[in-house]
Amino acid sequence: MVNETDINTDMNQSTKQVAMLAILKALAHPMRLKIIVDLINDEEGAERHCTSFGLTVAKATRSHHFKLLKDVGLISHIDKGNHSLAKLRREELEEEFPGLIRLLKNA
Amino acid sequence: MVNETDINTDMNQSTKQVAMLAILKALAHPMRLKIIVDLINDEEGAERHCTSFGLTVAKATRSHHFKLLKDVGLISHIDKGNHSLAKLRREELEEEFPGLIRLLKNA
DNA sequence: TATAAGGTTCGATAAAATTCGAACGTACTA
DNA sequence: TAGTACGTTCGAATTTTATCGAACCTTATA
Numbered sequence: 001m002v003n004e005t006d007i008n009t010d011m012n013q014s015t016k017q018v019a020m021l022a023i024l025k026a027l028a029h030p031m032r033l034k035i036i037v038d039l040i041n042d043e044e045g046a047e048r049h050c051t052s053f054g055l056t057v058a059k060a061t062r063s064h065h066f067k068l069l070k071d072v073g074l075i076s077h078i079d080k081g082n083h084s085l086a087k088l089r090r091e092e093l094e095e096e097f098p099g100l101i102r103l104l105k106n107a
Numbered sequence: 108m109v110n111e112t113d114i115n116t117d118m119n120q121s122t123k124q125v126a127m128l129a130i131l132k133a134l135a136h137p138m139r140l141k142i143i144v145d146l147i148n149d150e151e152g153a154e155r156h157c158t159s160f161g162l163t164v165a166k167a168t169r170s171h172h173f174k175l176l177k178d179v180g181l182i183s184h185i186d187k188g189n190h191s192l193a194k195l196r197r198e199e200l201e202e203e204f205p206g207l208i209r210l211l212k213n214a
Numbered sequence: 215t216a217t218a219a220g221g222t223t224c225g226a227t228a229a230a231a232t233t234c235g236a237a238c239g240t241a242c243t244a
Numbered sequence: 245t246a247g248t249a250c251g252t253t254c255g256a257a258t259t260t261t262a263t264c265g266a267a268c269c270t271t272a273t274a
Contacts, residue, residue: 011138013137017140033127034120054119060254079251107121107126136262171262174222187271189270
């Protein structure tokens with residue numbers, strides 16, 4: 001069996017390229033892209049309810065997508081006990097992937 | 108059954124966001140990302156054999172990935188009869204997705 | 215012309231991602 | 245304390261992608 005790590009080493013991909021790939025995979029889904037674009041177009045530092053993006057899916061699905069976005073570092077999760085908020089990791093992203101936010105801002 | 112078009116309209120995604128999604132999907136695969144990053148890091152206007160990227164897959168698979176990259180407009184295909192060359196659509200991409208190339212250049 | 219080399223398409227199989235209901239945990243609140 | 249609201253996790257089903265061999269087409273060349 002061939003896993004992705006093997007493919008990556010086969011192809012001599014840089015660490016940066018692997019990190020970039022994770023980000024691209026996370027963005028390559030209509031709901032997740034919309035969430036990130038919406039957060040980008042919000043004012044800086046904005047925190048949003050997970051339910052405020054107009055996603056018409058089961059809550060298990062929503063939870064899945066937000067976890068994925070959090071795992072790759074696109075958002076951070078603010079736990080407020082009863083509910084939770086999502087926040088774009090703006091500075092960190094600008095630092096690690098300069099230009100990414102500007103690229104998505106127009107979309 | 109729910110297809111992607113329905114999801115996109117459900118979510119009120121802009122045309123630009125749909126176009127961006129196609130690009131992100133195309134880049135969200137290790138081989139395809141490597142191809143594009145390699146082309147970006149080549150000199151401007153460079154044309155490369157499809158076999159010159161060190162991809163260890165069957166030719167049917169290679170053909171599949173290059174077709175996908177061509178279909179979303181990331182590369183153009185120069186047919187030389189016996190063989191074919193791939194070329195980054197640099198200016199067009201810079202025009203439609205400003206900052207994309209610079210974002211991937213570091214990777 | 216025959217042969218080889220490179221690329222595409224087709225059909226089938228394998229792998230990965232998406233989706234959801236159900237069960238569960240945690241924190242508000244009546 | 246009991247009930248409710250919100251989120252996560254688990255397991256299973258569905259859908260999408262990736263992969264490859266085989267057949268085929270086109271062009272160069274022996």
